[in-house]
Amino acid sequence: QVQLVESGGGLVQPGGSLRLSCAASGTIFSINAMGWYRQAPGKQRELVAQISSIGSDGRTAYADSVKGRFTISRDIAKNTVYLQMNSLKPEDTAVYYCNARGVGAGRRDFGSWGQGTPVTVSS
Numbered sequence: 001q002v003q004l005v006e007s008g009g010g011l012v013q014p015g016g017s018l019r020l021s022c023a024a025s026g027t028i029f030s031i032n033a034m035g036w037y038r039q040a041p042g043k044q045r046e047l048v049a050q051i052s053s054i055g056s057d058g059r060t061a062y063a064d065s066v067k068g069r070f071t072i073s074r075d076i077a078k079n080t081v082y083l084q085m086n087s088l089k090p091e092d093t094a095v096y097y098c099n100a101r102g103v104g105a106g107r108r109d110f111g112s113w114g115q116g117t118p119v120t121v122s123s
Contacts, residue, residue, distance in 0.1 A: 004115075006096070006117040012120070013122070014089060016121070019082060020096055020117060020119075021081075022034065022082075025079070028103075028104055029102070030053070030102050031101070032101050033102075036099070038092075038095065039095050039097070046063065049066065049070055058074055060072055070085050089121060090121045091121075093121050096118075096119055
């Protein structure tokens with residue numbers, strides 16, 4: 001079983017920045033992709049950013065609403081993914097969840113979610 005532990009959420013003023021971290025632990029043979037999703041009250045969970053294992057730097061994808069403001073990166077050695085969030089807006093307020101997909105114990109595919117970390121953008 002692969003566990004994901006997130007950190008870095010909190011309260012920030014509009015225009016401010018936060019950096020989220022997500023570390024994967026357990027029996028991991030390989031990670032195919034890690035990403036961040038968010039869910040605001042009354043809304044469906046949506047993909048914010050994802051980074052795959054394709055290429056030396058990974059292939060990234062972003063929701064249109066965060067392009068140019070958020071940057072996803074990874075530390076392969078630490079099985080950790082980061083989300084640098086700049087120029088935050090009130091509409092970025094949500095619980096942010098980390099997701100990872102890969103191959104784990106017994107060479108079986110896994111898909112895991114973190115417990116979520118809240119981000120509140122408010123003055």
